[in-house]
Amino acid sequence: xxxxxxxxxxxxxxxxxxxxxxxxxxxxxxxxxxxxxxxxxxxxxxxxxxxxxxxxxxxxxxxxxxxxxxxxxxxxxxxxxxxxxxxxxxxxxxxxxxxxxxxxxxxxxxxxxxxxxxxxxxxxxxxxxxxxxxxxxxxxxxxxxxxxxxxxxxxxxxxxxxxxxxxxxxxxxxxxxxxxxxxxxxxxxxxxxxxxxxxxxxxxxxxxxxxxxxxxxxxxxxxxxxxxxxxxxxxxxxxxxxxxxxxxxxxxxxxxxxxxxxxxxxxxxxxxxxxxxxxxxxxxxxxxxxxxxxxxxxxxxxxxxxxxxxxxxxxxxxxxxxxxxxxxxxxxxxxxxxxxxxxxxxxxxxxxxxxxxxxxxxxxxxxxxxxxxxxxxxxxxxxxxxxxxxxxxxxxxxxxxxxxxxxxxxxxxxxxxxxx
Numbered sequence: 362x363x364x365x366x367x368x369x370x371x372x373x374x375x376x377x378x379x380x381x382x383x384x385x386x387x388x389x390x391x392x393x394x395x396x397x398x399x400x401x402x403x404x405x406x407x408x409x410x411x412x413x414x415x416x417x418x419x420x421x422x423x424x425x426x427x428x429x430x431x432x433x434x435x436x437x438x439x440x441x442x443x444x445x446x447x448x449x450x451x452x453x454x455x456x457x458x459x460x461x462x463x464x465x466x467x468x469x470x471x472x473x474x475x476x477x478x479x480x481x482x483x484x485x486x487x488x489x490x491x492x493x494x495x496x497x498x499x500x501x502x503x504x505x506x507x508x509x510x511x512x513x514x515x516x517x518x519x520x521x522x523x524x525x526x527x528x529x530x531x532x533x534x535x536x537x538x539x540x541x542x543x544x545x546x547x548x549x550x551x552x553x554x555x556x557x558x559x560x561x562x563x564x565x566x567x568x569x570x571x572x573x574x575x576x577x578x579x580x581x582x583x584x585x586x587x588x589x590x591x592x593x594x595x596x597x598x599x600x601x602x603x604x605x606x607x608x609x610x611x612x613x614x615x616x617x618x619x620x621x622x623x624x625x626x627x628x629x630x631x632x633x634x635x636x637x638x639x640x641x642x643x644x645x646x647x648x649x650x651x652x653x654x655x656x657x658x659x660x661x662x663x664x665x666x667x668x669x670x671x672x673x674x675x676x677x678x679x680x681x682x683x684x685x686x687x688x689x690x691x692x693x694x695x696x697x698x699x700x701x702x703x704x705x706x707x708x709x710x711x712x713x714x715x716x717x718x719x720x721x722x723x724x725x726x727x728x729x730x731x732x733x734x735x736x737x738x739x740x741x742x743x744x745x746x747x748x749x750x751x752x753x754x755x756x757x758x759x760x761x762x763x764x765x766x767x768x769x770x771x772x773x774x775x776x777x778x779x780x781x
Contacts, residue, residue: 388458388467398732403622405629407629407631408472413443417454422713433467443694517554558758565604566607
């Protein structure tokens with residue numbers, strides 16, 4: 362990366378970043394600019410859900426080596442069951458970037474900010490601006506749990522309090538596996554309806570067969586992302602300047618990940634993989650899917666945290682009635698956060714090293730090598746910090762409204778919380 366251009370880029374970071382992190386030389390960029398570069402370069406930005414701070418050094422180290430832009434993200438639900446919060450992640454990322462010598466281009470993305478009711482909407486309209494003041498540069502509003510019109514109206518309301526220079530993701534169709542897929546009419550209604558109100562999302566998350574977490578291969582479960590449906594949706598929303606965010610990539614074969622770009626995917630969320638690395642689980646080397654044996658996760662003694670700490674964690678999980686292969690093991694991150702942070706350097710080093718190796722493989726599959734410099738060049742050439750979209754309202758207000766939702770105003774009964 363050109364050092365002089367990087368210094369020029371630092372002066373053109375979003376105003377909320379410069380106010381929140383005075384004196385920092387970290388390359389924190391707007392999600393809007395990250396989306397632009399992904400589109401221009403036929404790349405996918407990797408968005409990493411950080412359930413433990415130990416994941417940050419390996420990801421940023423890999424991004425520096427690959428000169429790749431990257432997003433660090435945290436779902437609203439993850440902030441409730443991990444030691445990572447909307448308050449502390451910006452400072453951790455800034456500190457890690459500084460220790461690595463900066464020169465790393467990354468975004469901070471508020472993932473799956475769930476809005477399930479008018480009360481949630483009202484709270485979000487206060488909480489999100491508060492977080493942006495701490496340096497977050499992108500937001501995903503997730504009202505997908507609601508019927509189509511409520512999803513559209515809740516998303517619109519919250520989006521209108523988010524500055525236009527902040528990256529924006531929205532979601533239609535709850536991401537929970539292959540039982541219910543987002544339809545093209547739903548996606549067009551949703552993104553078109555937002556457009557009619559002057560809301561221009563960079564990314565659209567859809568239900569296309571993925572889920573959040575590990576696929577239970579022992580019971581015959583496998584990843585089932587429907588790329589054909591994804592491509593159809595991408596084509597339908599392209600005229601609104603919107604591309605696809607693929608959630609639930611952990612456990613997907615890397616050769617399939619390498620084909621995502623051909624189907625309009627420009628953002629790829631990876632979360633459970635990093636948790637598997639911290640815990641030290643045995644994983645499929647071609648996908649990162651964690652193995653189970655006799656109804657329990659398989660812990661490798663040569664990976665991740667010490668075996669002694671893992672035994673304490675599994676005993677604690679058992680005391681709570683969790684099966685040994687439960688996805689709720691993610692909720693062990695908070696009660697054991699400080700114990701994991703206190704592990705000896707040899708364990709920290711192997712976690713960081715394995716995280717870096719996986720991140721480098723994914724950057725290559727996402728075609729994002731060199732995109733860090735590309736983003737710096739683009740912003741410097743623009744000469745303006747303001748990354749607000751040059752979007753146009755293409756649809757008359759009311760074309761998509763309460764009178765014509767594709768689902769008829771009814772949503773299938775919820776089976777659980779699928780928001781991370």
